[in-house]
Amino acid sequence: MLHARTPLSITKRLAAVTTGLALLAGMTACSGDGKIPAAAGASGGGLTVAKAKQKGTLNIAIGNEPPYTKIAGDGSVTGAEPDVVRAVAKRMGIKNVKGTVTPYDSMIPGLKAGRWDTVAAGLFMKQSRCSQVIYTSPVIVSTESFAVPTGNPKKLATIADVTKNPKLKVAVLKGGFEEGILDGVKLAGGQKVVVSDAQTGVEALKSNRADAFLLPTLSLTDLKKTSGGFDVTKAISDAPVTGSGAAFATTDKAFANAYNAELEKFKKTSEFDSIMSKWGFDADAARKATVTELCKSKG
Structure with missing residues (x-):
């Protein structure tokens, strides 16, 4: 949640x-x-x-x-x-x-x-x-997912996928749990894109400033209903239980x-x-x- x-x-x-x-x-x-x-x-x-x-x-x-x-x-x-x-x-x-x-x-x-x-x-x-x-x-207990462009062209499914490709950029909310997830792994400079709110995260994804937007699964599912134009991945297996x-x-x-x-x-x-x-x-x-x-x- x-x-x-x-x-x-x-x-x-x-x-x-x-x-x-x-x-x-x-x-x-x-x-x-x-x-x-x-x-x-x-x-x-x-x-x-x-x-x-x-x-x-x-x-x-x-x-x-x-x-x-x-x-x-x-x-x-x-x-x-x-x-x-x-x-x-x-x-x-x-x-x-x-x-x-x-x-x-x-x-x-x-x-x-x-x-x-x-x-x-x-x-x-x-x-x-x-x-x-x-x-x-x-x-509440929740899971994490990625918002990705329709069809998930980069085939993102795990946090490990992000660490393996230094060119991938992932948007996260400033101060959010998801920013902590990215801070806990080894990323190249510029891979983390910090946004102020969920709508800005979607805009970053749609404008290609980010390849994915990391957020709780249910939050992204709701956001897709109102904003559309992206897919939500399955729950990320290597993200911590939240x-x-x-x-x-x-x-x-x-x-x-x-x-x-x-x-x-x-x-x-x-x-x-x-x-x-x-x-x-x-x-x-x-x-x-x-x-x-x-x-x-x-x-």
Whole structure:
């Protein structure tokens, strides 16, 4: 971790509107870390269940990348991860969930700075991230694929295919899990093409600035429905198993533990199965996966 993907220009406008709404709602979490100023009204001292109930809203960072997260036409937040957060929050007595669209490489710094209470964006677990935040148990488990020109003329199927041919260029999202995959292998200079969002990745592919676009399989499948003009390969066999849950600041351990306990109960319900099925994910895969396993991914 499909629905219509928002074009780049619209995404930027929605991001600005959503950010404004989130700030007006009054975001709280831990104090700033010196890299990003703490949000106005940030409570400090760590998020607690009591504080969250009193506030009545859980603010989440999202990427607007279906099926993981999505901004609906009316501005509401949905997608696999936000839908699970909303259900768990409700069980905890927290009525509302509001989202802020942000780049992946800004999600953890923003969490530390108190700009949102949690990240629920398909922020895949890996060593560098797991050392900075508290992840809940897995909510989604995913695979990776390449978007390639129709017919896959370069016959790309694996990461090894990329390392063997120094002329191949692969687009990845800045700060995304996939950039970490490429950073973990030996590539020639210029093989990695960093893009700001999914639509830009497709444009790089179509304009021949990249031979492939590396992204989760379901994300590419959804993107193909709206953008077209490319094929999606089968799941890449030598890419690591990926998965995510909600991520909390280390100062919010008490809240994270309470949330995770409620999440574990929720994962045993048919409602969890329904949410996963709606967005194309396997509920049993999420139940079987562990944080320890997924956090072993390098990067």
